Amino acid sequence: MNSVDYDIVIIGGGIQGVGVAQAAAAAGYRVLLLEKQAIASATSSRSSKLIHGGLRYLETAQFGLVRKALRERAILLHIAPDLVRPIVFHIPVYKNSSRKSWQIRLGLSLYALLGGLTPLTRFKHFSRAEYLLCDGLQTDELSALYRYWDAQTDDVALTRAVMHSALELGAKLRCPAEVISACHADNIYQLRYRDKNGEKQLSCHAVVNASGPWVNAVLKKIAPQSSRLAVDLVQGAHVLLDAPAPSAIYYVEAPTDKRAVLIMPWQGKTLVGTTETRFQGQLDMIRPTEEEIRYLQAVYRYYFPHRGTNIIDAFAGVRVLPKAEGRFSNRPRDTLLHMSSPGLLSLYGGKLTGYRATAEQVISHLRSCLPKRKAKANTAKLKLYLPSD
Numbered sequence: 001m002n003s004v005d006y007d008i009v010i011i012g013g014g015i016q017g018v019g020v021a022q023a024a025a026a027a028g029y030r031v032l033l034l035e036k037q038a039i040a041s042a043t044s045s046r047s048s049k050l051i052h053g054g055l056r057y058l059e060t061a062q063f064g065l066v067r068k069a070l071r072e073r074a075i076l077l078h079i080a081p082d083l084v085r086p087i088v089f090h091i092p093v094y095k096n097s098s099r100k101s102w103q104i105r106l107g108l109s110l111y112a113l114l115g116g117l118t119p120l121t122r123f124k125h126f127s128r129a130e131y132l133l134c135d136g137l138q139t140d141e142l143s144a145l146y147r148y149w150d151a152q153t154d155d156v157a158l159t160r161a162v163m164h165s166a167l168e169l170g171a172k173l174r175c176p177a178e179v180i181s182a183c184h185a186d187n188i189y190q191l192r193y194r195d196k197n198g199e200k201q202l203s204c205h206a207v208v209n210a211s212g213p214w215v216n217a218v219l220k221k222i223a224p225q226s227s228r229l230a231v232d233l234v235q236g237a238h239v240l241l242d243a244p245a246p247s248a249i250y251y252v253e254a255p256t257d258k259r260a261v262l263i264m265p266w267q268g269k270t271l272v273g274t275t276e277t278r279f280q281g282q283l284d285m286i287r288p289t290e291e292e293i294r295y296l297q298a299v300y301r302y303y304f305p306h307r308g309t310n311i312i313d314a315f316a317g318v319r320v321l322p323k324a325e326g327r328f329s330n331r332p333r334d335t336l337l338h339m340s341s342p343g344l345l346s347l348y349g350g351k352l353t354g355y356r357a358t359a360e361q362v363i364s365h366l367r368s369c370l371p372k373r374k375a376k377a378n379t380a381k382l383k384l385y386l387p388s389d
């Protein structure tokens with residue numbers, strides 16, 4: 001009989017939390033995930049839905065992140081073929097683009113190298129005759145057009161599939177269940193949470209704070225108080241337009257401020273995103289602003305002047321970025337793991353793409369605080385799918 005209820009309790013059912021639940025259960029630990037709203041109800045349903053290395057991160061020399069993400073992309077394409085699919089990207093280069101054609105070629109060559117020169121890392125330079133095949137893209141002053149491959153997913157479905165895999169490995173889930181406080185004494189955490197039946201308490205050896213943008217708010221609930229990382233919360237919005245889905249993802253520059261914007265096929269329509277604005281509202285009410293919506297519509301109208309920009313849907317999510325001076329787009333995008341006291345590990349930021357590798361790292365950081373258990377599975381080999389019901 002165990003006197004401590006669980007080895008690991010995870011706070012948050014976004015992609016990072018469910019990833020840790022799966023990795024912990026696969027490593028043989030007794031694990032519980034507590035989610036206050038619904039699985040994938042926050043940032044993990046409001047992403048750009050890309051499983052990618054992050055071509056743009058090469059400009060800020062995040063080579064390690066790109067290599068790792070490309071490795072994860074390959075694993076996910078293999079273990080989740082129904083949820084993660086290769087998709088073509090187009091990068092148009094105009095006379096006034098801030099990146100020249102040779103820079104794009106260099107970036108794509110490096111991307112191919114970091115991706116292991118597999119068939120999916122091949123890229124191509126379009127001939128002028130082929131410009132006409134590009135969904136009605138504005139071709140005035142177009143000086144080059146590149147094609148390369150990355151992958152697209154349904155972020156909600158992927159998150160649910162990883163949770164399903166965790167449950168199959170024996171993890172437990174309580175949802176909706178909100179963690180309201182915790183305290184640490186004698187190497188054991190006592191956690192209090194509230195579900196539909198009222199307040200409850202449980203004990204565990206380790207706590208993983210995977211609460212996304214609430215990360216520091218959750219840390220404040222845990223006694224004794226421990227250190228928190230300084231962050232900026234940055235909002236990113238998308239609009240779903242009533243325009244036919246393009247045949248590829250267009251990676252363009254906003255004509256006004258030259259920021260990268262993606263124009264993507266999504267559910268038979270066109271999804272355009274994202275913005276990067278400092279988040280100042282309440283985390284339980286994240287919505288795109290009128291300005292963000294107008295900005296994204298204007299970018300789409302500029303590149304596809306003959307298509308409609310009526311809005312079907314608009315959504316926004318909040319990124320957790322390390323606090324620093326300068327542009328948000330230049331901040332590191334890798335997940336930061338912060339062990340603020342023994343057995344209390346918080347996840348800051350990161351990518352949907354890297355969830356599995358991050359989760360494996362979390363487990364190796366916590367191993368010394370946990371009892372010995374016998375591993376059951378390898379997450380790099382477990383197939384991901386949604387149950388049919």
Ligand SMILES: Cc1cc2nc3c(=O)[nH]c(=O)nc-3n(C[C@H](O)[C@H](O)[C@H](O)COP(=O)(O)OP(=O)(O)OC[C@H]3O[C@@H](n4cnc5c(N)ncnc54)[C@H](O)[C@@H]3O)c2cc1C
Pocket residue numbers: 011012013014015016017034035036037038039040041042043044045046047048049050051052177178179180210211212213214218235236237274316317318319347349350351352353354
């Ligand atoms: C606009 C945008 C676009 C992006 N696009 C991409 C992309 O294309 N590809 C990519 O790889 N990455 C992308 N990312 C990054 C990726 O989406 C995020 O890194 C990821 O979704 C974060 O997941 P998470 O689990 O950390 O947080 P979340 O998904 O926000 O999950 C945190 C969960 O914690 C729960 N919670 C909070 N407090 C409590 C509590 N007290 N008790 C219980 N539960 C609690 C919340 O309800 C929530 O469900 C994007 C991010 C943004 C913002």
